[in-house]
Each structure stands twice: as C-alpha cells, then as structure tokens.
Amino acid sequence: MKNEFIIPFLISFFSISQIFSQNRILTLDDAINIALENNREIRLAKMNVEKAGAAVDEAFGYALPSLDLNGTFTHFLRKPxxxxxxxxxxxxxxxxxxxxxxxxxxxxxxxxxxxxxxxxSFAQSNNYEAQLLLTQTLFSSTVFRGIGASRIYYNLSKAELNNTISKTVLSVQTTFYGVLLAKQVSEITNASFLNAQDNLRNVKALFNQGLVSEFDMLQAEVQVENIRPMVLQMENTLKTAKDGLKVLLGIPQEEEIDISGEFVYEQETLAEEYDLISEALQSNFGLKSLDLKKQVDEAFIQIDVSEYWPNIAAFGSYSYAGSSDKWNFQNYSSLTVGLSFSINLWKGNRTKNRVEQSTITYKQTEEQINLYKAFLATQVRSKYSELKRVQSLIDAQNKNVKVAERAYEIAKVRYKEGTGSQLEIQNADIALKQARTNYIQSIHSYLVTKFEMEQLLGRTNHEYLLKYESE
Known part of the structure; x- marks a missing residue:
C-alpha cells in the first residue's frame, strides 16, 4: 500500500523538478523586449524625458500669475x-x-x-504685518523664450531615448546572433566529433576482423581525441556568449537560458548606395538628436539676448498691519496696484559674453553635425560594400557545403572498399566542418551587417519605440 502512494509521489516530484530545471527559451523578440525593460541606459533616458517634461511645465509657470503670502512680527528689545x-x-x-x-x-x-x-524714538515695541502679493508678467522675453527652449529640450530628450532604444535593439540583435553562431558552430563540432567516433567504431570492427592495420585504428583514435578539446572549447564559448547575453538583458547569471532561432538567408535586392545615404541623413536617430541639440543651442542664444529687453509686470498688494506698546494693537490695512518696469543698462558686458559663449556652442554643434554626416555616409558605404560581398559568397559557400558532404561520404565508402585511407577521411571531415562553419559565419556576417545598416538608416521597429510612448 505504501508503494502505491510513494511511487506516484516520486513521479510527480521528479516531473516538477524537471520542469523547473528546464532552460528559459528566448526568441529574438523576447530578448529585445526583456532588454528594453531592464536596460539601465534606457531607464536613465526615460528619466531625462520625464525631467524635460517637468521643465516644460516649470517654464509655463513663469508666465502664470504668482501669488505670495508674507507675514512678519517684530518686538523691539531696544527701540531705534x-x-x-x-x-x-x-x-x-x-x-x-x-x-x-x-x-x-x-x-x-x-x-x-x-x-x-x-x-x-517714534516706534512701538510690537509690530506685525501680513501681505498678499499678486504678480503677473506682462512682457518678459526671457520667459517666453524659455518656454520655447524647454519644448525643444523635451523633444531632444525623446530623440535621445529613441536613439538609446535603437542602440539597445542593435546590441541585442548582435549578441543574440552571436550566441546562435556559437551554438551552431558547437553543433557542427559535435557532429564532427560524432563522425570521428562512428569512424573509430567502424575501424575497430575492421581491425578485429583483420581487414585494416593497427596504424589505421590508432589514426582514428587520434582523430577522436583531437576533436574532443574543440568540443569542450566550443561549449565554453557558447556558455560565455550566453553569459554576455544575460548581462545585456539584465537576467541573473544563475538563471539558465537557451535561444530559439536559426540563420535564415533571403536573397535581397539592395537599394542604390546614394538612396541609402540619403535615408540615413534623414532618419538616423543620432543625427536627429544632434539637429534638436542645435535648435536648443539656438534657443539658448535667444534667451541670453533677451536680457537686453525690459521686463514689465503688473502687481497688486493687500497688507494688514498693526503696532502697540502694551499689546493693544492699532490695526490698519492698505491696498495697492501698479506696474513695474525694469531694464538692465549695463552688467559689465556679462550678457554680451554669455551670448558669445552660446553662439560658439551653437557653432560647435554645427561642426558635430557635419562630422557625423560624413561618418554616417562612410558607415553606410562600408556596410553596403560588406552586404554585397557577403551576398556573393553565401551561394558559393552553400554549394561548397554540399560538395564537402559528398566528399566525406565518398571517403568513407572508399575506405570501406579498401581503396581509401584514414587520412582521406580525416581531411574530408576537416573540410566538411570548415565548409559548414564558413557558411554559417557568412550568414551571421550578413545578418549582423544588415542589422547595423538598419540602425544607421533609423529603421528600428516602431513597436519598440512606442513601448515608452504610452508610459
């Protein structure tokens, strides 16, 4: 009876344990979404957007009325x-x-x-006053320019957030396919190891029948042992690549993950190089950020210039006060309204020097934009040439894999028939492994270069950008 209860319990326990010990499987889209949620740079950029939004509200506040309540009480220990x-x-x-x-x-x-x-002395010992002061700015170039500058700065913060998201997406794409490449190369190495082991079993069987020499069997054993360290090395490479992906995604290192994906190459017709450069100069997120920074710098020039203009404000004041020597206060009130006008006539050329500094900052940003445009054009040309080069290689690499597979099969048949040697099998296995690796690396290079080109062109999926628009 006890066994009837214990056995089902053990089966359930081991089933649950197996479920919890399974790796977390991530697709590329899963990895990107996790990175967008956990990436610290994106969090900082999001905080900057929120801070810029608060700055816009603050700038509007300077144009709204200001109401102040002031109160004072004084007691003279010695009358003036x-x-x-x-x-x-x-x-x-x-x-x-x-x-x-x-x-x-x-x-x-x-x-x-x-x-x-x-x-x-004409003062009384005890005095108090309460004042309610209402001020409304009628004209202040600094206030009005500040509102416009804060709006531009808010747009700049959003552009920087999009630029950070775009870079994060590219980092995840590159790292994810780096893990996939390590995984594929590991599988190719394992396949080569299994081929060597299978070959060793066949050679041992033939040796036991006296059909091959001991030298051939030793060669087969050496081939197996030569590949074994490579298998372990590729396993370590894959683990290191996964650990790097965990860091990028903000996943704890102790959590086991695996990825789901494959290298898919689709023949594409690339646009003309000139059109791609034009698209990059129009849509690149980094360039958009610099353009907005230039607008912010220009707005700051206008804010500094606005100190030459006067400030005009309306005000109204109501006060209630009283004084006494023996705490029997005599109270009175007053109500005043008026206009205030102020203009600076001279500040030791401080305003002039601030305008000059702001103008230099503006010109520096212009130079940064021109430099970045030249950099973009160079990068687009480089990625374009790389895509063209890899496209011309992939088909040839695919054919080479098929030829290497056929050559390996022929080498095995020749050896079984006694017309080949272990050296032919070893060479064919090495060639097959190299052909498969070259083919996978070519596709990996094409996809990574394609992702880099899309990031330069500002083609980041808008779903990732809109992820923070709704928050």
Whole structure:
C-alpha cells in the first residue's frame, strides 16, 4: 500500500523538478523586449524625458500669475532712535509766542529757550504685518523664450531615448546572433566529433576482423581525441556568449537560458548606395538628436539676448498691519496696484559674453553635425560594400557545403572498399566542418551587417519605440 502512494509521489516530484530545471527559451523578440525593460541606459533616458517634461511645465509657470503670502512680527528689545528737534522746546516757545502776541503777559524774550535736536524714538515695541502679493508678467522675453527652449529640450530628450532604444535593439540583435553562431558552430563540432567516433567504431570492427592495420585504428583514435578539446572549447564559448547575453538583458547569471532561432538567408535586392545615404541623413536617430541639440543651442542664444529687453509686470498688494506698546494693537490695512518696469543698462558686458559663449556652442554643434554626416555616409558605404560581398559568397559557400558532404561520404565508402585511407577521411571531415562553419559565419556576417545598416538608416521597429510612448 505504501508503494502505491510513494511511487506516484516520486513521479510527480521528479516531473516538477524537471520542469523547473528546464532552460528559459528566448526568441529574438523576447530578448529585445526583456532588454528594453531592464536596460539601465534606457531607464536613465526615460528619466531625462520625464525631467524635460517637468521643465516644460516649470517654464509655463513663469508666465502664470504668482501669488505670495508674507507675514512678519517684530518686538523691539531696544527701540531705534533718531535725532530730531526737541518737541518740548518747540511747544514751550510756541506757547510763549502766542501769549506775547495776545498781550496776555508782557513780552520777555528770555522766556524763549534754544531749540536743539535730541535722540527720540517714534516706534512701538510690537509690530506685525501680513501681505498678499499678486504678480503677473506682462512682457518678459526671457520667459517666453524659455518656454520655447524647454519644448525643444523635451523633444531632444525623446530623440535621445529613441536613439538609446535603437542602440539597445542593435546590441541585442548582435549578441543574440552571436550566441546562435556559437551554438551552431558547437553543433557542427559535435557532429564532427560524432563522425570521428562512428569512424573509430567502424575501424575497430575492421581491425578485429583483420581487414585494416593497427596504424589505421590508432589514426582514428587520434582523430577522436583531437576533436574532443574543440568540443569542450566550443561549449565554453557558447556558455560565455550566453553569459554576455544575460548581462545585456539584465537576467541573473544563475538563471539558465537557451535561444530559439536559426540563420535564415533571403536573397535581397539592395537599394542604390546614394538612396541609402540619403535615408540615413534623414532618419538616423543620432543625427536627429544632434539637429534638436542645435535648435536648443539656438534657443539658448535667444534667451541670453533677451536680457537686453525690459521686463514689465503688473502687481497688486493687500497688507494688514498693526503696532502697540502694551499689546493693544492699532490695526490698519492698505491696498495697492501698479506696474513695474525694469531694464538692465549695463552688467559689465556679462550678457554680451554669455551670448558669445552660446553662439560658439551653437557653432560647435554645427561642426558635430557635419562630422557625423560624413561618418554616417562612410558607415553606410562600408556596410553596403560588406552586404554585397557577403551576398556573393553565401551561394558559393552553400554549394561548397554540399560538395564537402559528398566528399566525406565518398571517403568513407572508399575506405570501406579498401581503396581509401584514414587520412582521406580525416581531411574530408576537416573540410566538411570548415565548409559548414564558413557558411554559417557568412550568414551571421550578413545578418549582423544588415542589422547595423538598419540602425544607421533609423529603421528600428516602431513597436519598440512606442513601448515608452504610452508610459
């Protein structure tokens, strides 16, 4: 009875363990989407877009009204004093002057006292004021130019994000097909190893029957052992390639992955070289970013120039205040409206020098654009020539594989019939392995060059670009 329960449990346990131990299979599209979600450079570029969006809102805020509430309370520990005529002497002299003029008492000029100044205080110990100030900019070239500059900077941030996405997609494509190449070459090496082992078994059988010499058997054994290190080397190469892909995708190194894909070559008719260069100069993401940077630099020139223009603003102020010595405040309020006008007449040529610096930055960006255009044209020509070269090789390489396979089969038959040698089989196996490797490498070179050309032309799949548009 116990076995009836234990056996099904063990079967279920090992089945579940096998499921969890299986490799994670990734297609090229899967790998690209994972990289777009995990890539740190894309995250930083996305943050820059969000930051630029906040800068646009901030720039608009400078054109909106500003409402400030200010409040103060002061208590004098020692009241301020200022020199002022002696009010007591003034009052005394004025009183005697009236009495003398009205003949109330006889005039006596000795009654007048000299009027001198003395330190007096007119402040009360406790004072408070609350003010509500409303300000509205009516004209400020700096504010208006800043709004336009912030919008251009926002577009520049989005262009940089698209450029980063495009580069990431190209990196994933290149790395993914690098893993696929290592996998294919590993399979070719394994196939060669299996051929050598199969050949060794056949030679041993013939040796046991006395049909071949011990030398032939030793040669077959040496061939097997010569290929074995290559098998291990290719396995390590494949593992290293997978580890590199994990780093690019942001996948933990301890997670086991495998890829699903194949080298598919389709004969394509390439456009004219001039048309491809024109497309690159129009659609390349890096060039678009530089063009927008140039617009930003131009906007900053206008912002610096705007300091020559005046600023005009309307304002309204309501204040409520009070003062007292014994905390029995006397309160009062005031309401004012008005216009303010300000213009700088001279700042020690600081504005002039800032404009000059901004202009130089603008010219530097122009030079960068011209340099990048020349670089793009050179790259497109190089990739175009490489595609043409590989296209002419692939068909020949495919035919060469078929010839090498036929030659290997003939070498085996000749050896079995006694008209061939182990050297012929070894040479045929080496030629077959090299032909298959050359064919796969040619297709790999074509696909990678094609991906690089598409990135130069700005042909990155829009689904990847729109992935961040909706966020």
């Amino acid at each position: 004093k200022m020199p002022f005529p002696d009010f007591e002497a003034l009052l005394k002299n004025a009183t005697y002057s009236i009495l003398f003029d009205e003949n109330v008492i006889p005039r006596d000029n000795n009654k007048f006292v000299p009027v001198e100044t003395k330190l007096q």
